Amino acid sequence: MSDSPLENLIDHFKQYLPLEEEEILALKSRITERKIKRRQFLLQEGDVCKYFSYVQSGCFKMYSVDEKGFEHNLAFASEDDWISDIGSLHKEIPSKLYIEAIEPAVVLQISKGDLWYLYTNFPKFDRNFRVIIEDKFIALQERLLQTFSSTALERYESFIKQYPQLANRLPSTQIASYLGVTPEFLSRIKNESLRK
Amino acid sequence: MSDSPLENLIDHFKQYLPLEEEEILALKSRITERKIKRRQFLLQEGDVCKYFSYVQSGCFKMYSVDEKGFEHNLAFASEDDWISDIGSLHKEIPSKLYIEAIEPAVVLQISKGDLWYLYTNFPKFDRNFRVIIEDKFIALQERLLQTFSSTALERYESFIKQYPQLANRLPSTQIASYLGVTPEFLSRIKNESLRK
DNA sequence: CGCTACCCTTAAACTAGTTTAAGGGTATTT
DNA sequence: AAATACCCTTAAACTAGTTTAAGGGTAGCG
Structure with a gap:
């Protein structure tokens, strides 16, 4: 009904302990909405991560770049998910990670200070x-376990099962980087799995 | 001074928000101390994990067993650390994991119900x-990232740096299983790294 | 329109890590 | 004291996944 920009986020919390009016107000005044273009960064290596970001629409990848320049995807985040380098945010140390939009996106961001404020004043957070x-x-x-105990084909198949939306939306390159191959x-794997 | 069995655990919480007297009392009455023998299990595959366990002394491994019967170590926990299959504990579903003592140990256990009680009545928890x-x-x-972007030798060397105590205490077999090799x-790696 | 930048595939040569097998050392149990 | 169970190492054959290289497809852009 309401088209408040926080509608989705408030619904999101209903899965847990739903927010009361005063918590919603406190949250509202501390959240910033940002529109992000494809290929734009929420975080770059060397910077301290400043925000916990709720993805309202669009899709992000969080990855590191190794000495050889290869990217390794640690996580994807699409609608109704959170993304942040928690280590960098908490300890206020430079991040080793990038967070980049794969698609145009809208995020709702909370700064560390505001998050701490919410934690201290409203235990529900x-x-x-x-x-x-x-x-x-x-x-x-679960994912680490799979990395140890399954072949790349098995990991691919369970990725498809777990994230069917993402499997179609993302280029194979990105999925390969997430699977660690x-x-x-x-490409060879997909081919072999078809021929069965 | 005091030789209360909770001394270590109370000190443990001092790193975060230290507990007040009433929280200590509430915790004390809900904690069970257990002595665990070498090779004894805190959790076995198929069982629902019932406890969050604080390790007071000794050492545990948490691992899964794949279809071929190989063990894959997900985590070690020694003094002043916590161990549990959180997924199984929270969702009350059968675990796919084992938690087994590598050394004789003493743990302080909180059941799910008691933990929920503490969460609800004392937000500090x-x-x-x-x-x-x-x-x-x-x-x-960090570990998942390393698994993707480093060789087994690099992972071994950083394990040694990060857990020098464990590196001496644990058999190589266990470390290999943790590193995913x-x-x-x-054994070959260690040999090569010496010859440099 | 043609250009550039991605993206996907195939295939051959290569390498990191596995598998299998064997032998020796040392605790723990009987 | 012998027996069993672990634990560690070496080495040769093997395999899952990488690297390099090449070609073709298609979308966005001047």
Whole structure:
């Protein structure tokens, strides 16, 4: 009904402990909406990460670049997801990561200071972000496990199952980088999996 | 001074928001101390994980077993660390993991129900566990990155730097499984790195 | 329109890491 | 004291995934 720019974010919190009116107001006054173009960066290596960003629309990748110049995708974030280099944000140290828009996007950003304010004054945010992070931790652990115990083909197939929307939206190059293989090898894998 | 069995745990929380007397009492009445023998399990595949465990002494490994019967170490936990299959604990689903003592150990355990009680009645626990999980998330992300962008030798060397105590305490087999290589290959690596 | 920049594929040569097999050392159990 | 179970190493054959190179497709842009 309302077309408040926070509508999606407020709904997002309903999965956890839903926000009361005063929490919504406190949140609202501390959030900045930003439109981001394709290929624009939310974060670049060497900078300190300043924001926790909620993705309202569009899609991002977070990656590092190794000494040889190759990119390694750590995470994608699309609608209704969060993205940030938490380590850099918390410890205020330069990041080793990039966060870049793969598609034009709209994000809602909270600065570290404002996030701390919310944590201190409204314990519900501690709770909600604890659960959000726990879910991310669980997913990351599952992924690390897969990296150790599955072949590239198995990892590809389970990526497709888990993120069917992303599988169509993203170029194969990006998926290969997320799976930890070269685009050439991913191409071979896809071919073999068809011939079965 | 005090030899209360919770001394270490109370000190542990001093890194974050230190506990007040009433929080300590609430915690104390909800914690169970258990002595664990070498090779004894805190969790086995198929069981629902019931506890969040604080390691007071000794050392554990958390691992999965693949279809071929190989173990893959996801994490070690020694003194002053936490261990649990958070996914299984939260969602009350059967775990795919094992948690096994590598050395005789003493743990302080909190059940899910008691943890929920503490979260609801003392927001400080939400805060403290949020930060604990965030730190674990950061470390896990770093490790995944390394898995993608470094050779086994580089990963071995940074494991040694990061956990010098564990490097001496643990058999190489266990370290190999944590690094995601075979014990045979780790042995070759160590040899080559000496000859330089 | 033609140009440039991506993106995807194929294939051959290569390499990091596995598999299999064997032998020796040293705790732990009997 | 012998037996069993781990643990570590070496080495040769193998394989999953990389590297390099080349060609073709297509979308955005001057």
